[in-house]
Each structure stands twice: as C-alpha cells, then as structure tokens.
Amino acid sequence: MEKRVSPEGSQYSQILQMMKRRGASKPVSIELATVTAAVPNLQITLDADGLPLEKADLVVAEHLTRHDRIVSINYEYPKTWTKAEIGDEAKDADSTRNNIGSDAITQFENYSMNYASMTFEDVLKVGDRVVVACLDDDMVYVILDRAVWYA
Structure with missing residues (x-):
C-alpha cells in the first residue's frame, strides 16, 4: 500500500510535486522575469538569459488579467x-x-x-516581476504570479 504524504511548500512547488508523482514526463523549470511591455502587446524578459518572450509564447494565469x-x-x-x-x-x-x-x-x-x-482590473504592468514556469519541450511559458521581495 502506497503511503500518501501531503505536498509541502508553495502552491507552485505542490504542483511540481504532483506532476512528479503522476509520472509527468515533460520537464518544467521555474524562472523569474520582468514585464517589458504591457497588454495588449505583452512581453517579458527572462532574468536567467535575457531572452525576450512575446505574447504568442505566453500563457497568463487568469488572476493576472482583467476578469x-x-x-x-x-x-x-x-x-x-x-x-x-x-x-x-x-x-x-x-x-x-x-x-x-x-x-x-x-x-x-x-x-x-x-x-x-x-x-x-490589476493587469500586468511594465516593471512587474513575475514567476514563470517553462515547459521546456514545447517552449511554452506560463506566467504563474507576480514576484515580490520584502526589503
């Protein structure tokens, strides 16, 4: 009998843990980025390599959109x-x-x-820092949430 353990960590960490348990084969990486152009021509730039991504490459979580x-x-x-x-x-x-x-x-x-x-009404704005999940095989980037640092 398989012992069930509750996932720990943030909601994003829990999603990754669930995917691993269910045998998801696509690698997923979590990255940080900055919004460089607002909607309707949304664009972000990844922190790690400076890669600019345009709206055609992005899926945005609903709570970051006007809805x-x-x-x-x-x-x-x-x-x-x-x-x-x-x-x-x-x-x-x-x-x-x-x-x-x-x-x-x-x-x-x-x-x-x-x-x-x-x-x-609070949509993504230029300068917003965001948490992005990259589905490497498909080159699809999902903007999960805004990133906030406390000083």
Whole structure:
C-alpha cells in the first residue's frame, strides 16, 4: 500500500510535486522575469538569459488579467474589537462609520450581497516581476504570479 504524504511548500512547488508523482514526463523549470511591455502587446524578459518572450509564447494565469468573478459579500460591524488583524498590520475597524449620522449607522451594521459581479482590473504592468514556469519541450511559458521581495 502506497503511503500518501501531503505536498509541502508553495502552491507552485505542490504542483511540481504532483506532476512528479503522476509520472509527468515533460520537464518544467521555474524562472523569474520582468514585464517589458504591457497588454495588449505583452512581453517579458527572462532574468536567467535575457531572452525576450512575446505574447504568442505566453500563457497568463487568469488572476493576472482583467476578469470578472461572481462574489458574495457578508459584513457585520465588529462590536467587540476596534482593530482588525489583516496579515501584517492592524487596521482601524470603524473606518468612516463614525463620520455618518446615527440613522445611517444602523443601516450598515449588517450587510449582505450575494452573487455580485466584481471586475478585477490589476493587469500586468511594465516593471512587474513575475514567476514563470517553462515547459521546456514545447517552449511554452506560463506566467504563474507576480514576484515580490520584502526589503
């Protein structure tokens, strides 16, 4: 019986591990690149060898493109705390709530919107650093995500 071990590491590392377990025969390498031309004439330059790649050579992950998503929003004003822990910093929980009249406050104590359409506008821009997977045999490059360095 095969022992199952959960994949470890980033989502990209997990994808590579899954491909190896399933016997994927195509080699995949992960590289860094810089966007040198924005959409609609997307172009990137690979860090390793300075190779410029044009849009015909690229597949871009949807979350890096302008796209619509269906979302549901549920909000309840926090009654027991004044700071919200959001990742690496605390934010004030009341925002503009205290700047509106008392009649309007109760209107926004609880809020729900189901199946709303949201458009994500933040496309790749010149100068963005990206993580790229190269499918060597096919010379297809997949832009997986933006790369960020913390100083």
